[in-house]
Structures are given as C-alpha cells and as structure tokens.
Amino acid sequence: MKEIVPSPPPIVRNDVAAVQNLFQQNVIPSYGRFDLVVSHGAGSCLFDVTGKRYLDMGGGIAVNSLGHAHPAITEALLEQSRKLVHVSNLYYHEHQGRLAQALVGLVAPGKCFFSNSGGEANEGLFKLARKFGHDEGRFEIITALNSFHGRTLAGISATGQDKVKKGFEPMTPGFLQVPYNDLAAVRAAISPATIAVLIEGIQGEGGVTPARADYLLGLRKLCDEKRLLLLMDGVQDGYFRTGRFQCFQRILEDAAGANGFLPDAISMAKSLGGGFPIGAFWVRAPHADVLSAGTHGTTYGGSPLGCAVALKVLEVVQRENLADNARNMGGWLKAELAKLAQKFPGVIEDVRGLGFMLGMALRPSIPNLPGENTKPVAVRFVHLLHTLGLLTIPAGTQVVRLLPPLNLRQGDAEEALRIIEDACARIA
Numbered sequence: 001m002k003e004i005v006p007s008p009p010p011i012v013r014n015d016v017a018a019v020q021n022l023f024q025q026n027v028i029p030s031y032g033r034f035d036l037v038v039s040h041g042a043g044s045c046l047f048d049v050t051g052k053r054y055l056d057m058g059g060g061i062a063v064n065s066l067g068h069a070h071p072a073i074t075e076a077l078l079e080q081s082r083k084l085v086h087v088s089n090l091y092y093h094e095h096q097g098r099l100a101q102a103l104v105g106l107v108a109p110g111k112c113f114f115s116n117s118g119g120e121a122n123e124g125l126f127k128l129a130r131k132f133g134h135d136e137g138r139f140e141i142i143t144a145l146n147s148f149h150g151r152t153l154a155g156i157s158a159t160g161q162d163k164v165k166k167g168f169e170p171m172t173p174g175f176l177q178v179p180y181n182d183l184a185a186v187r188a189a190i191s192p193a194t195i196a197v198l199i200e201g202i203q204g205e206g207g208v209t210p211a212r213a214d215y216l217l218g219l220r221k222l223c224d225e226k227r228l229l230l231l232m233d234g235v236q237d238g239y240f241r242t243g244r245f246q247c248f249q250r251i252l253e254d255a256a257g258a259n260g261f262l263p264d265a266i267s268m269a270k271s272l273g274g275g276f277p278i279g280a281f282w283v284r285a286p287h288a289d290v291l292s293a294g295t296h297g298t299t300y301g302g303s304p305l306g307c308a309v310a311l312k313v314l315e316v317v318q319r320e321n322l323a324d325n326a327r328n329m330g331g332w333l334k335a336e337l338a339k340l341a342q343k344f345p346g347v348i349e350d351v352r353g354l355g356f357m358l359g360m361a362l363r364p365s366i367p368n369l370p371g372e373n374t375k376p377v378a379v380r381f382v383h384l385l386h387t388l389g390l391l392t393i394p395a396g397t398q399v400v401r402l403l404p405p406l407n408l409r410q411g412d413a414e415e416a417l418r419i420i421e422d423a424c425a426r427i428a
C-alpha cells in the first residue's frame with residue numbers, strides 16, 4: 001500500500017534517546033511520561049521504536065475504541081478528507097447533523113453540541129448551567145470529591161482533587177465539592193445560588209469508583225425538587241464502555257424505580273472518535289435551546305472529518321455488537337482479576353468497575369515492588385507491567401486501570417491476565 005505519511009528519518013525511527021531529547025528540548029514538560037517511545041500500533045497492540053510489542057489495555061486512556069490502525073477509521077479519514085476536511089459552523093453539513101441524530105437516538109430526545117475534547121465538552125455543561133440559572137442569579141455547580149473534569153481553568157475548579165488545582169489559584173468561582181455517593185452531602189451543600197450537580201457515573205481518574213444506583217436516583221429526585229440541572233460527565237465512562245451507551249444506563253439496569261431516569265445533560269469525548277479528537281455534549285429536550293445562537297461556539301467543533309470518523313466508529317461498534325463484548329469480556333476479566341486478588345492478597349486489595357472500565361486497587365505498600373519508594377505503587381506496578389509487555393493506566397496513587405478497546409479479543413484478555421498474574425507472582 002502507498003505510504004500516506006512519509007517514514008520518519010532514521011534518527012526518529014531508531015533512537016529512543018534522540019526522541020526523548022527532542023521532547024526535553026522542545027516540549028513543555030507538563031506530563032509525567034513513562035520511558036517509552038511509541039512507533040506504531042495494530043489492533044490491541046502498540047510497538048515501540050525498538051520493535052518491542054505491548055498489549056495495550058490502556059487504549060490511550062479510553063480513547064482507542066476500535067484499537068489501533070483500524071481499517072474502517074483509516075478509510076473514513078481518507079474518503080472524507082478527499083471531499084471536505086473542515087467547514088466553519090457558519091454553514092450546515094450532513095455529517096454533523098447525522099452524528100447528532102445518532103447520539104440523540106442513543107440517549108433521549110434532545111440536541112447535541114460538538115467540541116474537540118472532553119474538557120471542552122464540560123465547559124459547555126458549565127455554560128449551559130450558568131445560562132440556565134443566569135436570570136435568577138443562580139450559578140453554583142456542586143461536584144464530587146475525587147472527581148476529574150478536565151484541565152481547563154473551569155475544569156480544574158470543578159475537579160475534586162487538590163493536585164490539579166495547586167499553583168493555579170484562585171479557582172473559577174461557582175464550584176464546590178462534596179463526598180461522592182453521598183446524597184445527604186449534596187442536599188446539605190445546596191444554597192440559593194446552586195444551579196446544577198455534576199458527577200461522573202464512574203469516577204475514572206479518581207480510581208474507578210462507580211456511583212450507586214440509589215445515589216443516581218436520589219440525585220435526580222433532589223435536582224427535580226430544587227430545580228437543579230443534573231449533569232453527567234460521560235467522557236471516560238461513556239460510549240458503550242460499560243456495556244451500555246452511557247454508564248448510568250448500565251448502573252440502573254436492575255434498579256427499582258429507575259424507569260425514565262435521565263440526566264439533563266451529558267458530556268462525551270474519548271472513545272467517540274476512536275482516536276480522532278472529537279467531543280460532544282447532549283442536552284435534554286426541554287433545555288436543548290438554552291444555548292441559543294451566538295452564545296457558544298468553537299471553530300473546529302463537529303467538522304466534516306471528525307463527524308465522518310465518529311459515524312464510522314459508531315457503525316462498527318453497532319454492527320459488531322461491541323457493547324456486548326465490553327459487557328461480557330469485561331465481566332469475565334473482572335471475575336478473573338478478583339481471583340488474582342484472592343491469590344495475591346498482598347498485592348491486589350480490590351477490583352472495581354464495569355465492562356471495560358476496570359480498576360485494580362493495589363495495597364498501599366508492596367515491599368517487593370521495584371521502583372523508588374517515593375513513587376506511587378500504581379505508577380511502579382504499571383511500569384513493571386510495561387517491562388512484561390502490557391500497557392495499563394494508573395489512577396491516583398493506588399489504582400491500575402484497564403480501559404481496553406471495545407473490540408478486544410478473548411486471546412488478548414487472556415494474555416493481559418497472564419501478564420498481570422506474572423507481575424503479581426514476582427512481587428508477592
């Protein structure tokens with residue numbers, strides 16, 4: 001096949017130190033990076049520049065919904081880019097309309113706005129809430145401790161983790177945090193200025209903690225009673241990862257009284273584009289026109305290219321029943337990890353999550369775990385897994401996340417388990 005992107009010069013292709021040097025000299029050091037220089041990917045595998053293969057159970061932090069280099073994504077990119085890559089939001093185009101229609105169909109009557117990232121989708125939720133409460137002077141948004149809502153200034157203000165706020169004070173006014181899964185705490189925090197409650201259905205960066213069904217149902221009732229918007233950040237836990245389009249649909253599946261439960265707005269991103277940067281937020285019908293013409297916008301949001309790719313990803317997910325794959329294989333993986341937790345109680349403390357959003361909570365101290373003691377156990381365990389050829393994602397200090405592609409195959413899941421078991425056996 002004709003090469004679309006020319007091969008990088010040999011120095012980039014072969015030399016780990018040279019690439020790292022390019023970063024050290026030229027890239028703002030805002031990320032803590034692992035010592036790994038990636039070259040290319042295929043399916044559930046990534047390869048580094050030395051040719052080493054890694055099984056990728058991190059999926060670019062829940063982004064690569066169809067794995068790496070999926071031919072359907074490549075084709076959609078090629079086909080659409082031959083016709084139209086970008087057009088401003090001054091005009092209409094079919095792909096944005098069709099993608100919005102598809103997302104509305106997957107949730108409930110309402111409308112969508114398209115952004116470029118999860119953080120930007122959340123900004124839309126904040127502006128929706130501010131606009132909704134503006135004339136009554138209500139603007140405060142209650143969020144949860146341990147939450148994560150992105151790295152914009154409002155995003156870190158909404159986030160319930162001090163580490164993302166430190167050094168950037170003062171925070172954007174109008175956000176306060178209360179304990180997660182604690183309805184009474186939300187009730188107690190409501191003031192005459194409150195306009196909305198924002199939560200993740202499963203806290204991701206905070207350590208893979210699912211909301212309880214009674215908490216979600218209680219929040220809906222409370223928000224109705226106090227005329228507040230219930231906002232859900234579905235950036236990481238959404239897009240079929242739990243076996244349903246949005247994770248509240250999965251959490252509430254067997255809950256009594258859950259019929260008709262709906263948030264007022266949901267942010268999305270990550271898996272939506274399978275690696276192409278696209279985000280969105282959906283707003284429930286009665287509030288779908290609150291952000292009227294001229295009140296919100298973004299140059300690249302909902303481009304023909306982004307929407308064509310997202311539509312293609314959705315087509316593949318639906319055609320191949322990948323939601324069921326995430327539910328079933330994720331359930332199997334979780335059960336197997338729970339067995340490992342029993343076998344290695346000195347290493348794994350708890351296994352949490354739903355579908356393909358799983359977290360292994362490690363013991364706070366694992367004496368035989370290689371790496372500097374000053375580094376969190378989660379980072380050291382993830383590094384150990386790297387040496388054994390498996391990519392996972394740390395969350396907080398103690399949790400290791402598995403966020404694999406939705407089309408993961410059984411053989412890959414088995415290989416991941418074997419590697420995790422091997423790692424545990426080495427340090428138990």
Ligand SMILES: Cc1ncc(COP(=O)(O)O)c(C=O)c1O
Nearest residue numbers: 117118119148149150204235236
């Ligand atoms: C729940 C949640 N919200 C928002 C974000 C921010 O998304 P982005 O990095 O695309 O801005 C993330 C990213 O990890 C996330 O997990």
